[in-house]
Amino acid sequence: MSQLKVYNSYTRQKEVFEPLVKGHVGMYVCGPTVSGESHLGHSRPYITFDVIYRYFQHMGYKVRYVRNITDAGHFEEEGREAEDKISKKAVIEKLEPMELVQKYTNLFHWAMLQFNNIEPNIEPTATGHIVEQISMIEKIINDGFAYVVNGSVYFDVKKYAEHHEYGKLSGRKIDELLETTRNLEGQNEKRNKQDFALWKAAPPEHIMRWKSPWGEGFPGWHIECSAMATKYLGPEFDIHGGGMDLLFPHHESEIAQSTICNGHTPARYWLHNNMITINGKKMGKAYNNQIMLTQMFSGDHPLLEKGFSPMTIRFFILQTHYRSTLDFSNEALLAAERGLRRLWDAYEVLQKLPVSGSEKASDTGLDEKVKKLVGEFEEFINDDFSTAKVLANMFELAPVINGIKDKHISDTALSSQTLQLMKTAFKTYLEDIFGLRNETETNSGKLDRVMQLVIDIRKEARGKKDYATSDKIRNQLQELGIILKDEKGGEMSYSFD
RNA sequence: GGUCCUGUGGCCGAGUGGCUAGGCAGAGCUCUGCAAAAGCUUCCACAGCGGUUCGAAUCCGCUCGGGACCUCCA
Numbered sequence: 001m002s003q004l005k006v007y008n009s010y011t012r013q014k015e016v017f018e019p020l021v022k023g024h025v026g027m028y029v030c031g032p033t034v035s036g037e038s039h040l041g042h043s044r045p046y047i048t049f050d051v052i053y054r055y056f057q058h059m060g061y062k063v064r065y066v067r068n069i070t071d072a073g074h075f076e077e078e079g080r081e082a083e084d085k086i087s088k089k090a091v092i093e094k095l096e097p098m099e100l101v102q103k104y105t106n107l108f109h110w111a112m113l114q115f116n117n118i119e120p121n122i123e124p125t126a127t128g129h130i131v132e133q134i135s136m137i138e139k140i141i142n143d144g145f146a147y148v149v150n151g152s153v154y155f156d157v158k159k160y161a162e163h164h165e166y167g168k169l170s171g172r173k174i175d176e177l178l179e180t181t182r183n184l185e186g187q188n189e190k191r192n193k194q195d196f197a198l199w200k201a202a203p204p205e206h207i208m209r210w211k212s213p214w215g216e217g218f219p220g221w222h223i224e225c226s227a228m229a230t231k232y233l234g235p236e237f238d239i240h241g242g243g244m245d246l247l248f249p250h251h252e253s254e255i256a257q258s259t260i261c262n263g264h265t266p267a268r269y270w271l272h273n274n275m276i277t278i279n280g281k282k283m284g285k286a287y288n289n290q291i292m293l294t295q296m297f298s299g300d301h302p303l304l305e306k307g308f309s310p311m312t313i314r315f316f317i318l319q320t321h322y323r324s325t326l327d328f329s330n331e332a333l334l335a336a337e338r339g340l341r342r343l344w345d346a347y348e349v350l351q352k353l354p355v356s357g358s359e360k361a362s363d364t365g366l367d368e369k370v371k372k373l374v375g376e377f378e379e380f381i382n383d384d385f386s387t388a389k390v391l392a393n394m395f396e397l398a399p400v401i402n403g404i405k406d407k408h409i410s411d412t413a414l415s416s417q418t419l420q421l422m423k424t425a426f427k428t429y430l431e432d433i434f435g436l437r438n439e440t441e442t443n444s445g446k447l448d449r450v451m452q453l454v455i456d457i458r459k460e461a462r463g464k465k466d467y468a469t470s471d472k473i474r475n476q477l478q479e480l481g482i483i484l485k486d487e488k489g490g491e492m493s494y495s496f497d
Numbered sequence: 498g499g500u501c502c503u504g505u506g507g508c509c510g511a512g513u514g515g516c517u518a519g520g521c522a523g524a525g526c527u528c529u530g531c532a533a534a535a536g537c538u539u540c541c542a543c544a545g546c547g548g549u550u551c552g553a554a555u556c557c558g559c560u561c562g563g564g565a566c567c568u569c570c571a
Contacts, residue, residue: 030571038571045571085569170566176499177567221569243571244502250570273571274502280563284570319520320510325503325564332509335521339509342520345534388511392519402535406528 002382004059006239007323009247009270010169014384019238020268025061026237027053028229028267030246031123033070034104035085038111039290040313040328041276041283047314047435048273048322049241050117052385054433066232067120068225069108071101072127072208072218087207097208101127111293114310116435122232126224130210133219133227136261137198137212145260149189151201151215157194160256169255169270170248196253198223222253229266230258240267244274244323245282273322278303280327291328305330308337309439315340318387318434343391344438346398347426349405355416355423363413366400370418373397374425381433390429397422451482455492458484 004017019025029049032038046067056063072086090097112119126133137153140146146155160166161174177194197220202209209216229237235258242251251270258266275282278289291301299307308316316336320326361367373393380389401422403409414422430436454473461469474484483495 032571033569042571048571171500172567173500244565245570248566249568275565275571277564282565282570286568286570316509324510327509329508331507331521335509337521339520342534349535383513386511389518392511395519399536406535408536 002379004382005384006269006271007384008268009272010265010267015269017238017269019061020236023060023062025056025063025239026233027056027063027065027239027241028225028233028237029065029067029120029240030225030242030250031067031069032104032108033085034101034108035089036104036285037292037294038108039283039292040296041290043111043115043293043313044276044317044322044326045241045243045273046112046117047115047317048385049271050115050435051318051387051433052239052241052271053118053120054435055381055385058428058433064122064233065118065120066122066124066229068228069101069105069123069125070221070224071098071105071125072130072224090207098127107294114293114297115314116310116437118435124228124232126219126228127208129224129227129231130219132231133223134199134210134212136223136227136230136257137219140198140257140260143260145256146198147191148214151217152189152197153199153214153220154190154195155198155253155256156191157196157256158192160260164256164259166256167252170252172248172252196220196222196249198257222250223257225250226254226257226261226266229254230262235262235266236264237267239269239271241271241273244272247272274325276326276328278328283328303330305334308333311436311439312337312340314434314436315391319391320388321384321386323384339395340436343394343398343430344436346394346401347430350401350423350426353401353404353419353423354411355419358412359415359417361413361415361418362410366409367414367418370397370400370414370422374418374422377425377429381429387434390434394426394429451494455484455494458492 005014006017007014027049029045032042049065049067053063053065086101087097090100137146140155141148141153144156145160146153157166157177158174166172166174167177174194178192199212199214199217199219201215201217206218208218210218229240240251240254255265258264277283278291281287281289283290291303295301295304296313297307297310299305312333313336316333317326319336319339373396376393377390380386380393383389400409400414404411404413454477458470458473461467461473477484477494481496485493485495
């Protein structure tokens with residue numbers, strides 16, 4: 001039994017994972033800001049850490065998985081207008097902020113369900129933990145590492161750096177930050193440019209606001225994670241995860257805040273997933289290259305040739321190591337789709353193979369090979385969750401499985417133990433750990449394709465003046481509540497009544 | 498500009514100095530009413546230039562290219 005090793009961003013090396021408390025794992029993952037719809041890039045951390053969560057459970061740990069919802073306090077543009085991202089969008093859409101938050105939270109949950117992600121054990125919201133955030137800020141002020149200016153509170157990074165190591169996680173030096181930090185308007189409230197807001201005073205028009213010892217305002221972005229992680233996982237816990245883009249300033253700031261409040265770095269292991277890129281560029285709002293998850297599923301996007309199912313996307317993500325960038329392309333998704341089908345077909349064949357075989361393998365060479373490949377599953381996943389390598393081994397086993405089915409390979413070639421071992425391992429890894437499942441037939445995209453087929457058949461029938469068939473199709477569809485309309489130029493469309 | 502990461506065959510991607518990664522696509526064959534699926538075989542690599550080494554995709558240096566962070570960000 002090999003030991004689990006994880007790459008710790010904090011120490012920049014792979015380390016043997018040892019839980020703080022025997023048998024338990026505390027894991028915090030930065031969740032979504034629910035001011036908008038999730039895009040493909042967002043799916044990566046949640047799928048990655050879902051697999052990690054599942055694997056810890058598989059190993060027998062009792063896991064507490066906390067993933068927050070950022071529904072307040074995340075600045076669109078720090079300093080300038082002191083405007084909350086959530087409330088800004090709300091004004092545009094003429095919605096109550098919480099209505100907007102609810103809408104996108106629901107959408108997010110729906111997407112997680114599509115991906116077969118297990119819900120976290122606790123999903124705290126920033127707005128639900130204002131009290132905890134305020135008390136944490138008070139502690140930082142009392143300890144002299146934050147200061148109040150005009151109702152806002154800033155963390156004094158320079159002072160912190162005099163007493164603690166600052167910038168270790170992101171590999172940054174405070175002097176360099178001084179030189180490179182952009183000079184934003186509103187910076188004049190800060191003592192130093194690299195200071196970050198713990199609390200911002202709310203201007204009169206700001207809708208989302210809470211009372212605080214410093215006046216009405218709203219929390220800074222970084223403090224929510226510190227407050228909620230501390231509350232639910234304690235001052236020190238095992239895993240902190242998130243996207244690599246959060247390394248700085250978000251996680252660096254979390255470390256500083258928690259160090260002041262709790263005496264040390266919050267997490268023992270910092271795990272970061274890499275970005276999903278599109279034509280080599282990170283997918284994100286700033287680049288205007290996002291493909292929303294709803295669009296991924298439906299195919300309704302200029303860059304998409306077709307829709308891709310949630311499981312295809314999940315498989316696509318698992319086929320590469322989580323710390324590597326993953327470039328989106330139709331071709332790559334198409335390859336993933338076909339690959340997954342091939343693997344899943346083999347898996348289903350495997351589960352149906354009878355194990356009544358012999359105790360002894362008639363082909364010991366093959367038997368050994370299978371045992372080796374299956375045995376490596378654990379070795380690979382223990383090596384910083386190398387899902388891609390596990391999948392590669394499964395693909396290598398597929399010809400063996402299909403060979404037995406097609407009788408190219410004798411059903412006594414493998415010992416019954418080996419066959420059983422393979423069956424169990426495939427189920428455990430594919431379903432339990434990787435969280436893959438058979439696609440359901442309820443894809444809306446599929447219905448669309450079926451309808452297109454029906455329409456094509458009807459067109460052909462009409463072309464041959466086979467109106468009996470043509471009318472049969474239209475009338476029976478109508479009985480099902482689907483209206484077919486013949487449009488000009490021989491085109492047809494359908495709608496539901 | 499600073500810090501860090503990265504460059505593998507048509508595409509995607511593993512790769513811990515010596516041993517076939519794997520998938521998708523392509524080609525051929527077997528099976529097959531046709532097709533699909535499946536099986537077998539096969540083509541195509543390690544950005545460039547130096548260096549270390551008996552031996553380098555793998556270590557070192559330089560050059561060129563790509564990216565991330567430094568500002569909201571998964």
